[in-house]
Amino acid sequence: MTDLVFDPALDIEALREAADAATDFLRTLANPDRLMLLCQLSGGERCVSELENETGIPQPTLSQQLAVLRREDLVVTRREGKQIYYRIADPKVLIMLGQLQQLFCPEV
């Protein structure tokens, strides 16, 4: 019998609240387009047209998915002339990307 990963002292309502917060976060990552965008942004900020070239995601889809990431405060933007640059704003994203890479990109 392994140890509990979640402490039993964390009662059921507390667990449910934590689970709600965690699933909000997970749902936001759980889309291939958004996950790829975050991977690109993990290497530093990018403007929309750069992301479009790097990922091949069509612009309106890109814009919609970036809006989701903005709404969840996972990224922030900065305007420079006509370009809008995106960067990761939540450190949890980088932690989770590192973990996912270990689990799903073992060869790297």
Next chain:
Amino acid sequence: MTDLVFDPALDIEALREAADAATDFLRTLANPDRLMLLCQLSGGERCVSELENETGIPQPTLSQQLAVLRREDLVVTRREGKQIYYRIADPKVLIMLGQLQQLFCPEV
């Protein structure tokens, strides 16, 4: 400028494949009921009625969400008389639960 979390040598098609696999996994976890069930199971196997008592999730919902976890091979079952016992079958689940606990249950 931080380092890329994902190696650039991982070209875009490879990245997309990894992203697809990762998002399948994330989507399965990205539901409060399923996440709570996995948290309970992280402490060792449980039968359905135990899970029902511990989580308060109504039985048909429980059974449906457990079916999702089975279909994705995240859990396996064992019958003992009338009871069916569930346990975690994929080590990635435990790793991810530990990570989520660090990110979302800092007080524990």
Next chain:
DNA sequence: CATACGATATATATTTATATATATTGTTTT
């Protein structure tokens, strides 16, 4: 003011969640 860049709106399709009812499997009692 024309053009480039990006955001927003709308429509449609697909997926996922939730509730209720019913079926299946196994156990216990007679």
Next chain:
DNA sequence: AAAACAATATATATAAATATATATCGTATG
């Protein structure tokens, strides 16, 4: 062994959320 009961699974219907494509709009720059 048949009947009654308990545990779990499945089916069906409906509602809600999400994804995807297309079209349109706004803003900044040259």
